[in-house]
Amino acid sequence: MxxxxxxxxxxxxxxxxxxxxxxxxxxxxxxxxxxxxxxxxxxxxxxxxxxxxxxxxxxxxxxxxxxxxxxxxxxxxxxxxxxxxxxxxxxxxxxxxxxxxxxxxxxxxxxxxxxxxxxxxxxxxxxxxxxxxxxxxxxxxxxxxxxxxxxxxxxxxxxxxxxxxxxxxxxxxxxxxxxxxxxxxxxxxxxxxxxxxxxxxIVTEPGGGDLAGELLAFIRILIAADTLGAAERMIEAAVQYSLERKQFGVPIASFQAVKHMCAEMAARVEPCKALLWHAAFVAANGMPEGPVMACLAKSHLSDVGRFVARTSTEVHGGMGFTDALGLHLWFKRIGMNRQLFGGPEFLRTEAARMQGWTS
Structure with missing residues (x-):
C-alpha cells in the first residue's frame, strides 16, 4: 500500500x-x-x-x-x-x-x-x-x-x-x-x-466488456476484504483473552497448545493480505485475471475465515460460545460471507471454468 x-x-x-x-x-x-x-x-x-x-x-x-x-x-x-x-x-x-x-x-x-x-x-x-x-x-x-x-x-x-x-x-x-x-x-x-x-x-459506453461479470468480481472481493478484517479482529481478541485468562495461576497464553492455535491463525491470515490486494488491484485496473482472482481470493478467505472463527472461539473456551463477549457477531459475519455470491467449492469451479480447465 x-x-x-x-x-x-x-x-x-x-x-x-x-x-x-x-x-x-x-x-x-x-x-x-x-x-x-x-x-x-x-x-x-x-x-x-x-x-x-x-x-x-x-x-x-x-x-x-x-x-x-x-x-x-x-x-x-x-x-x-x-x-x-x-x-x-x-x-x-x-x-x-x-x-x-x-x-x-x-x-x-x-x-x-x-x-x-x-x-x-x-x-x-x-x-x-x-x-x-x-x-x-x-x-x-x-x-x-x-x-x-x-x-x-x-x-x-x-x-x-x-x-x-x-x-x-x-x-x-x-x-x-x-x-x-x-x-x-x-x-x-x-x-x-x-x-x-x-x-x-443503464446504457453503458460501448466496448466496456462484461459489466455483469465485473460486478460479481467486485462484490466478491469486497466480501473477501470484509472476512479478512473480521478474521484479523478475532485473532487479536483470542490473543488478548489468552493473556488475561488464567489457569493454575498463569495466563493460558503460556500454554503451548494455545500458542500453537494463535500462531496457526496468524500464519494462515497473513498471506491473505497479499492475495486480497492483488485481486483488488487487478480488478480495479480492468485486467483479464480480475474475475479469476476474485473467485480465488473469496474462496480462500472463506476457508481461512472459518478456521479463524472456530479456533478463536475455542481459545475463549466456553465463554466464546456466549454473547457476553460479542465474538458471535464476527463468527456469524464470517459464516454469512462464506456463502454470499458463491461458496468456496462453487467459486473454485468457476475459476477453473474461466481458465479453460473444465467445461
Missing part, C-alpha cells in the same frame, strides 16, 4: 475504534438502528459515499483498491452498515453513456441522497432454484431470492439474466419484498419478487 492508502485506512480505523463500540453494535443489531446515526454521519464525512465518485462530481476520485481497504475495516469492527450497493452503483454509473444522467446519479450518491441495495440475478451469482430477472421493454419480471437490502435503501441495482443493469426505485409498484432472517444480524437481506416494475436501464 502507498502512504496515502495507509493513512486512509488508519483514519477509518481510528474513527470506528472510537464510534463502533461493541455495546453500540450489540444494541443496534437488537433493534436500535438509531444508534448508528452518528456512525453513518461520521463515515459520510470521511467520504464513504463519495469514494468512487470523480472529483468534478463532488467525490473523492479514489479507486476500487481503496474501497476494498475500507471494507476490510468495516469487517474488522463488524459495522452494521452495508456500502456494497453504493459501490457497485457508482461503478455502473461511471460507465453510463448519457453524461447528464451519469452526473446526476453520481452527485446523488456523493451527497448520500441515494442508497442502493443489490439484486443480482446472473447464473454466476449462485442463485437458488429457477429464479432470475427478465426484462420486457422497460419492465422487470422475476424474482431474486437473496438480495442485499441495507437499512434506508432508496433504490435497487438490478442485473438481469441477460447481464443488463437497471435502477429501480425501492417504492416501485409491483416490487414485493420479504425480509429474510439470517445468522448475520449486522446486515439486511430480503427475497424480492418483481411483477412488472418500471425501471431505468
Amino acid at each position: 502507498s502512504n496515502d492508502q495507509r493513512l486512509l485506512q488508519e483514519a477509518v480505523s481510528q474513527f470506528l475504534a472510537a464510534e463502533a463500540k461493541l455495546d453500540v453494535i450489540q444494541r443496534a443489531v437488537e433493534g436500535g438502528d438509531d444508534l448508528l446515526a452518528p456512525m453513518r454521519m461520521g463515515l459520510s464525512e470521511l467520504g464513504l459515499n463519495a469514494l468512487l465518485i470523480p472529483e468534478d462530481e463532488g467525490g473523492l476520485g479514489l479507486g476500487f483498491f481503496e474501497v476494498a481497504l475500507i471494507q476490510q475495516m468495516l469487517g474488522r469492527f463488524v459495522v452494521p452498515i452495508d456500502m456494497s450497493g453504493n459501490v457497485l452503483a457508482a461503478l455502473v454509473f461511471r460507465r453510463m453513456r448519457d453524461t447528464a444522467a451519469r452526473s446526476a446519479w453520481l452527485r446523488k450518491l456523493a451527497a448520500g441522497e441515494a442508497v442502493f441495495g443489490l439484486a443480482l440475478s446472473t447464473p454466476a451469482a449462485a442463485r437458488r432454484g429457477a429464479s432470475g430477472v427478465q426484462s420486457r421493454g422497460e419492465a422487470l419480471h422475476g424474482s431474486v431470492p437473496f438480495a442485499q437490502l441495507p437499512v434506508g435503501a432508496t433504490h435497487l441495482l438490478v442485473v438481469d439474466e441477460a447481464g443488463c443493469s437497471w435502477v429501480a426505485d425501492i417504492a416501485s409498484e409491483g416490487l414485493l419484498m420479504t425480509p429474510l432472517e439470517t445468522i448475520d444480524r449486522t446486515r439486511s437481506f430480503a427475497s424480492l419478487t418483481l411483477e412488472g416494475i418500471v425501471a431505468e436501464r
